Amino acid sequence: MFSFKCNTLINAQLAGSLQSLTVTRPDIAFATNVICQHMHAPTTYDHQLLKRLLRYIKGTLHYGLPLSKGELKLTTYSDADWAADMDERKFVSGFCTYLGSNLILWSVKKQATVARSSTEAEYRALAAATSDVLWLRRLMADFHVPRSQATSIFCDNISTLTLAHNPVFHARTKHIEIDHHFISDRIRHNTIDVSHISSLDQPADILTKPLSATRFSSLRDKLTIC
CATH class of the missing domain: 3.30.420.10 (Ribonuclease H-like superfamily/Ribonuclease H)
Incomplete structure (x- = not known):
């Protein structure tokens, strides 16, 4: 029981961190939104989704949003x-x-x-x-x-x-x-x-x-x- 509660807390903390990351990574915004909706009572499937998203982020750590000069439209x-x-x-x-x-x-x-x-x-x-x-x-x-x-x-x-x-x-x-x-x-x-x-x-x-x-x-x- 303690292990399950500990994993649930870790998952919730990771989901919160992912929400902060969406400030610069809109490509994970939808997946993070879906995951965060189930953090009050996560299942094994939710844990798998979270790990899959973390693997994606690990493989795209160098991705970001460029800024360039241009028309203010x-x-x-x-x-x-x-x-x-x-x-x-x-x-x-x-x-x-x-x-x-x-x-x-x-x-x-x-x-x-x-x-x-x-x-x-x-x-x-x-x-x-x-x-x-x-x-x-x-x-x-x-x-x-x-x-x-x-x-x-x-x-x-x-x-x-x-x-x-x-x-x-x-x-x-x-x-x-x-x-x-x-x-x-x-x-x-x-x-x-x-x-x-x-x-x-x-x-x-x-x-x-x-x-x-x-x-x-x-x-x-x-x-x-x-």
């Missing part, structure tokens, strides 16, 4: 998974924001409530991304960085884009009306510009779902991790 990519959580069926939201070619902000977060459709889940992810974009724009204003253009936000769900641009509601979307007004107001004021992107080109996929090795490596490159 914000670009954001927003995404959500399709109820991959088998326990609660809650969607995971993810977004990443670039300043020029530099990745400066990313987020992985399980949504608070169960969404009724992929459109709703993607829409709530878009609302979360928009909130952080507004914060970044205000921060840039404090540094007197010119912001003449709307910030581009890319989403791979066409229904979500339609909902963002169309103020007409029906019975299936009444419960997300508040988020809609928040996003559509920013579109009307030219603060953000929401556009479609192919799922194959969506870098935020790496923040919301498990991927094959090839797909993971491709999206890791898009996050500029090298």
Whole structure:
């Protein structure tokens, strides 16, 4: 019993350390998020996942995020998974924001409530991304960085884009009306510009779902991790 409690404590400490590491390693953000959700009562499978992630980190210790000079233009990519959580069926939201070619902000977060459709889940992810974009724009204003253009936000769900641009509601979307007004107001004021992107080109996929090795490596490159 003592050995089991000791291993559980070590696992929790390692998971906490991994959370700190995601500050500079967005490629492990999704895996760390999944592992941390089960640290209150870890199983053997959770321990195996933790060891696998540690092996990946050991093999990529030299990886990091480069910083380079360039245009001070914000670009954001927003995404959500399709109820991959088998326990609660809650969607995971993810977004990443670039300043020029530099990745400066990313987020992985399980949504608070169960969404009724992929459109709703993607829409709530878009609302979360928009909130952080507004914060970044205000921060840039404090540094007197010119912001003449709307910030581009890319989403791979066409229904979500339609909902963002169309103020007409029906019975299936009444419960997300508040988020809609928040996003559509920013579109009307030219603060953000929401556009479609192919799922194959969506870098935020790496923040919301498990991927094959090839797909993971491709999206890791898009996050500029090298």
